[in-house]
Amino acid sequence: MSPRFFLAPFVLTALGFQSLVCAADWPQFRGPNASAVSSEAAPGPKVEVAWSVDLPGRGLSSPIVIGDKVFLTCASGPDQSNLHVFCFSTQDGKKVWERVMKTTGRTMTHNKTSVAAATMCSDGERVFALYSSNDLFAFDLAGDLLWLRGLTYDYANASNSLGMSSSPVVVGDTLIVQSENDSESLAVGIDVTTGKNRWKKERPKAANWTSAVIFQDVVALQSSKGLTGINPRTGETVWDYTDGASTIPSSAVTQTAIYVPSSGITALVPEKGAASQLWRASGLKPGTGSPLVLGDSLYVLNSTGVLLKASIANGDEAWKLRLKGPISGSPVAAGKYIYIASERGDFQVVDTTAPEGEIVQTVALKDTILSTPAISGGAVFIRSDKKLWKLE
Amino acid sequence: MKPFLLSLLLAVPAVANSLKAPLEQIRAVDKEGVGNEQATAAWQVLTKADPATLPDVLAGMNGANPLAENWLRAAIGVIADEAMAAKKLPVKAVQTFLENTHNSPAARVVAFDILQRAEPELAEKLTPSLLEDPSSELRRHPVAKLLEAGDEALAQDKKDIATAAYQQAMNSARDEDQIKNLAKKLKDLGQPVDLPKHFGFLMNWKLIAPFTNVERKGFDTVFPPETEIKLDATYPGKNAEAKWMDFTSQDDYGMIDFNKPYTMLKEVTGYAYTEFNSDEERDAQIRLGCKDGWKVWLNGELLFARDEYHRGAKLDQYKLPVRLKKGKNAILVKCCQNEQTEQWTVEWQFQLRVCDATGTAIASAK
Numbered sequence: 060m061s062p063r064f065f066l067a068p069f070v071l072t073a074l075g076f077q078s079l080v081c082a083a084d085w086p087q088f089r090g091p092n093a094s095a096v097s098s099e100a101a102p103g104p105k106v107e108v109a110w111s112v113d114l115p116g117r118g119l120s121s122p123i124v125i126g127d128k129v130f131l132t133c134a135s136g137p138d139q140s141n142l143h144v145f146c147f148s149t150q151d152g153k154k155v156w157e158r159v160m161k162t163t164g165r166t167m168t169h170n171k172t173s174v175a176a177a178t179m180c181s182d183g184e185r186v187f188a189l190y191s192s193n194d195l196f197a198f199d200l201a202g203d204l205l206w207l208r209g210l211t212y213d214y215a216n217a218s219n220s221l222g223m224s225s226s227p228v229v230v231g232d233t234l235i236v237q238s239e240n241d242s243e244s245l246a247v248g249i250d251v252t253t254g255k256n257r258w259k260k261e262r263p264k265a266a267n268w269t270s271a272v273i274f275q276d277v278v279a280l281q282s283s284k285g286l287t288g289i290n291p292r293t294g295e296t297v298w299d300y301t302d303g304a305s306t307i308p309s310s311a312v313t314q315t316a317i318y319v320p321s322s323g324i325t326a327l328v329p330e331k332g333a334a335s336q337l338w339r340a341s342g343l344k345p346g347t348g349s350p351l352v353l354g355d356s357l358y359v360l361n362s363t364g365v366l367l368k369a370s371i372a373n374g375d376e377a378w379k380l381r382l383k384g385p386i387s388g389s390p391v392a393a394g395k396y397i398y399i400a401s402e403r404g405d406f407q408v409v410d411t412t413a414p415e416g417e418i419v420q421t422v423a424l425k426d427t428i429l430s431t432p433a434i435s436g437g438a439v440f441i442r443s444d445k446k447l448w449k450l451e
Numbered sequence: 452m453k454p455f456l457l458s459l460l461l462a463v464p465a466v467a468n469s470l471k472a473p474l475e476q477i478r479a480v481d482k483e484g485v486g487n488e489q490a491t492a493a494w495q496v497l498t499k500a501d502p503a504t505l506p507d508v509l510a511g512m513n514g515a516n517p518l519a520e521n522w523l524r525a526a527i528g529v530i531a532d533e534a535m536a537a538k539k540l541p542v543k544a545v546q547t548f549l550e551n552t553h554n555s556p557a558a559r560v561v562a563f564d565i566l567q568r569a570e571p572e573l574a575e576k577l578t579p580s581l582l583e584d585p586s587s588e589l590r591r592h593p594v595a596k597l598l599e600a601g602d603e604a605l606a607q608d609k610k611d612i613a614t615a616a617y618q619q620a621m622n623s624a625r626d627e628d629q630i631k632n633l634a635k636k637l638k639d640l641g642q643p644v645d646l647p648k649h650f651g652f653l654m655n656w657k658l659i660a661p662f663t664n665v666e667r668k669g670f671d672t673v674f675p676p677e678t679e680i681k682l683d684a685t686y687p688g689k690n691a692e693a694k695w696m697d698f699t700s701q702d703d704y705g706m707i708d709f710n711k712p713y714t715m716l717k718e719v720t721g722y723a724y725t726e727f728n729s730d731e732e733r734d735a736q737i738r739l740g741c742k743d744g745w746k747v748w749l750n751g752e753l754l755f756a757r758d759e760y761h762r763g764a765k766l767d768q769y770k771l772p773v774r775l776k777k778g779k780n781a782i783l784v785k786c787c788q789n790e791q792t793e794q795w796t797v798e799w800q801f802q803l804r805v806c807d808a809t810g811t812a813i814a815s816a817k
Binding site for chain 1: 494498742763
């Protein structure tokens with residue numbers, strides 16, 4: 060038994076679900092609790108390419124990092140029906156294992172996106188890979204297949220012809236998967252050990268590409284209707300915000316509040332049954348990327364590639380900084396730096412403490428990037444259309 | 452025979468027998484995670500199997516459902532990786548498995564992938580033999596080779612050789628990207644290309660519209676064509692009388708466009724009816740592309756219904772397995788247009804073809 064497994068029950072008891080993974084892990088889309096902020100020291104401003112590895116297919120999914128392994132998905136083939144799951148060494152990018160599966164659901168997507176759009180997630184012992192075809196695989200860290208599901212095989216109308224991208228999250232021993240679309244729209248809570256449903260909920264019948272965030276052990280599912288907090292073990296609604304929300308950028312979360320892309324940004328404090336509104340700033344309109352909170356500031360990247368800094372106390376804007384765009388991915392942060400890449404492959408580091416914000420480093424990766432970086436162990440990992448990169 | 456050789460020959464069936472139970476456990480997986488726990492344990496057994504049993508594990512994919520196929524695909528990948536690392540891959544046996552077209556297309560694709568990784572020269576040598584393969588995925592390789600050969604001949608101005616290569620590739624191509632590419636090259640060389648015939652699009656229909664779809668309620672409303680096909684009947688429609696009319700598609704990709712006869716209406720429902728004659732009772736697929744709400748019936752049986760609007764359409768977007776009866780088969784399509792007014796929501800149309808599981812067109816009998 061590895062030290063990680065041995066310690067897990069004690070850590071779980073002492074610190075709660077959210078601290079199960081190691082500090083250095085980046086276990087899901089936008090990292091720990093989907094906050095987009097690393098708890099580690101920043102990789103620094105002057106990052107350069109440490110290594111890169113070729114990928115056999117495209118994807119918009121982000122890498123995740125567990126210990127000394129980085130995991131990533133992609134899809135290949137003329138109809139994107141080959142589903143790849145990769146495990147690479149964080150140290151040198153050497154492939155540790157690869158599994159190739161086939162889609163059991165529909166593969167149609169908009170040309171810009173991909174069947175490999177959702178980011179994997181992990182509970183520290185297992186990794187879970189979800190695709191737009193609604194194929195879902197669970198592996199242990201060594202690459203042994205633990206179970207699989209085909210959610211469109213199970214629920215025949217659960218698909219979106221534009222493609223889906225909601226990334227799963229795992230809380231305790233339940234994996235939460237959204238398959239939200241115009242037809243058979245649903246979310247399921249799946250037992251991580253068996254792959255069977257603990258619960259299944261109908262969701263609003265509308266296309267939705269947002270990903271869940273975790274707030275005080277409650278999973279917040281965003282949709283065009285708003286934001287619904289659910290008990291991950293039972294699927295029961297804990298609180299509900301019903302004033303509408305975006306279906307593309309997801310929410311930002313801290314220990315005390317959630318910042319929802321809803322009529323600009325709406326700051327909420329969820330309580331039993333409802334959610335109190337702290338403030339609303341209609342000028343803070345995120346584009347495709349999701350906002351993040353760093354320190355006492357909220358950062359929003361709008362659809363024109365302008366990064367806005369605002370106060371989390373009241374939403375008042377502090378500064379605006381134009382980045383090299385266009386940008387599809389979401390910003391992530393560590394220390395005082397924000398890391399983001401443009402669609403044209405310009406990886407940018409922003410010093411948020413500069414008086415008007417400042418791009419302090421740009422690395423031209425010269426490949427299309429539509430995804431969000433991951434941060435772990437003093438390095439940034441990001442995937443482009445053709446490669447996975449490590450910068451440190 | 453030397454004793455050690457005899458024991459080697461006897462050992463393979465013994466190992467294969469030990470795989471019977473785990474293969475059965477994996478093949479028993481089903482919807483919503485049924486059988487996952489047993490499959491997890493069985494997968495561990497399989498992945499530790501002797502590489503010599505690889506063809507037995509491949510054969511486990513024959514007749515398996517898509518979920519079980521993926522369980523086995525992952526196990527085969529692990530066995531093959533380890534066999535290649537230990538230089539124990541049973542190359543000849545994998546080749547024999549590939550060459551037996553009674554094995555499932557999915558399993559044979561896995562076998563070919565293994566050979567491509569382990570013995571690329573052998574895979575290259577086998578490629579031309581896959582031109583008429585039951586697997587459309589395996590056909591891609593020789594079709595691509597013929598495309599290359601045609602391009603090379605064309606570069607040397609050898610138009611007859613290029614045309615022959617493209618035509619041979621076209622006859623075998625089943626994937627849209629290759630067919631589109633070949634059709635353009637053949638047309639550029641002045642060759643006739645009949646795409647509707649190649650794909651098996653149904654071009655001649657009777658249409659009736661407009662029934663209502665206000666508030667998208669038409670999707671679940673049973674209008675008269677769902678209960679009777681009377682081609683001389685008229686019914687009250689939405690702001691107009693609805694009666695059947697002839698419609699023949701002129702589109703290379705078989706689009707049946709309601710906007711052409713009815714103009715660009717919104718919040719309406721239309722039906723299309725046709726008859727397909729089959730020489731025999733047989734398995735087939737009805738493949739549909741549609742970005743409106745739709746339902747399809749075959750001989751009065753609802754095959755599938757989907758209430759998604761304007762998220763996109765493509766060839767073979769939906770593949771519906773069917774059993775054709777000998778003689779006349781009645782196909783009814785319901786196509787619902789919604790209330791959206793954006794420029795990209797004007798399409799009120801579908802394309803439908805009849806083919807086998809590889810995508811090979813099945814022609815309606817005369």
